Amino acid sequence: MNLKDKTFLITGILTDKSIAFSAAKIALEKGATIIATGFGDGLRITQRAVKRLDGEIEVLEMDIQNTEQVQDVAKFVKDNYGKIDGILHAIAFSPIEAMGGNFLNTKVEDATKSFEVSAFSLKTITNEFLSVLNEGSSIVAVDFDNSQAWPGYDWQGVAKSSLQSIVRYLAFYVGKNSIRVNAVASGPLATTAAKNIPGFSTMNSEWNDKAPLGWDTKNAEPVAKVINFLLSDYSEAITGEIIHVDGGAHAIGGSMLTD
Numbered sequence: 692m693n694l695k696d697k698t699f700l701i702t703g704i705l706t707d708k709s710i711a712f713s714a715a716k717i718a719l720e721k722g723a724t725i726i727a728t729g730f731g732d733g734l735r736i737t738q739r740a741v742k743r744l745d746g747e748i749e750v751l752e753m754d755i756q757n758t759e760q761v762q763d764v765a766k767f768v769k770d771n772y773g774k775i776d777g778i779l780h781a782i783a784f785s786p787i788e789a790m791g792g793n794f795l796n797t798k799v800e801d802a803t804k805s806f807e808v809s810a811f812s813l814k815t816i817t818n819e820f821l822s823v824l825n826e827g828s829s830i831v832a833v834d835f836d837n838s839q840a841w842p843g844y845d846w847q848g849v850a851k852s853s854l855q856s857i858v859r860y861l862a863f864y865v866g867k868n869s870i871r872v873n874a875v876a877s878g879p880l881a882t883t884a885a886k887n888i889p890g891f892s893t894m895n896s897e898w899n900d901k902a903p904l905g906w907d908t909k910n911a912e913p914v915a916k917v918i919n920f921l922l923s924d925y926s927e928a929i930t931g932e933i934i935h936v937d938g939g940a941h942a943i944g945g946s947m948l949t950d
């Protein structure tokens with residue numbers, strides 16, 4: 692896969708454990724140009740992490756809830772890079788009150804915050820960058836499959852189900868601009884966001900046991916490879932799709948086999 696002549700906006704790099712970091716690393720190895728964004732107090736951490744990638748990479752501040760800032764980044768990109776070829780949306784946040792078993796008592800403001808940052812933001816970034824995207828561009832989001840409930844993941848899970856739906860609506864609405872919108876449904880990975888999910892550590896061995904191919908929560912590379920496939924022209928006829936990169940765990944129910 693060759694990504695020479697491609698320029699991607701990569702959101703969501705916080706540390707070198709971030710899914711977006713692995714995605715950026717592979718994109719760079721394949722010849723792409725990367726523009727990174729970080730936000731708030733995490734911006735300096737993002738700047739530090741990006742230094743571990745190969746090449747001079749611009750890091751811009753972009754809080755996805757601040758539409759003016761998103762517009763400023765789109766303008767900066769247009770003025771300095773012209774049109775670009777894709778965006779990785781790797782952004783999620785839920786207040787602690789919206790996770791960890793507090794589902795029944797969660798206030799609407801906390802559930803709404805999860806939805807706004809983790810799901811609606813895909814619409815925001817798509818809309819604000821539409822005029823900066825070349826025909827054939829690709830937008831990729833990172834999902835955690837919520838076709839079943841994950842007690843403890845709670846309103847972040849509800850936000851992820853919304854994200855899946857938003858992928859399909861956006862695929863419809865920007866298809867006429869020849870822009871694709873897809874998501875990768877990742878298995879659990881030990882990132883900062885994941886560590887903030889109560890009970891996340893119990894998933895490590897459970898997922899590995901269930902997945903036909905096994906699963907390493909410390910290796911984001913398999914997810915990053917599929918993100919790059921979706922950003923590339925190899926996936927030119929795919930849109931509105933959710934691709935599971937989870938060792939196959941989503942396809943398997945409980946086992947009736949005994950040892």
Ligand SMILES: NC(=O)c1ccc[n+]([C@@H]2O[C@H](COP(=O)([O-])OP(=O)(O)OC[C@H]3O[C@@H](n4cnc5c(N)ncnc54)[C@H](O)[C@@H]3O)[C@@H](O)[C@H]2O)c1
Binds near residue numbers: 706753756782876882
């Ligand atoms: N780690 C997992 O197990 C897992 C599994 C499936 C999906 N995901 C998804 O992958 C994506 C990336 O998360 P990660 O696991 O790499 O963790 P991470 O903590 O490295 O990245 C999360 C990112 O979200 C950004 N963010 C939060 N609020 C923001 C805002 N208002 N504006 C802009 N950016 C904001 C943070 O700065 C951070 O860079 C998220 O959508 C997450 O839900 C993660």
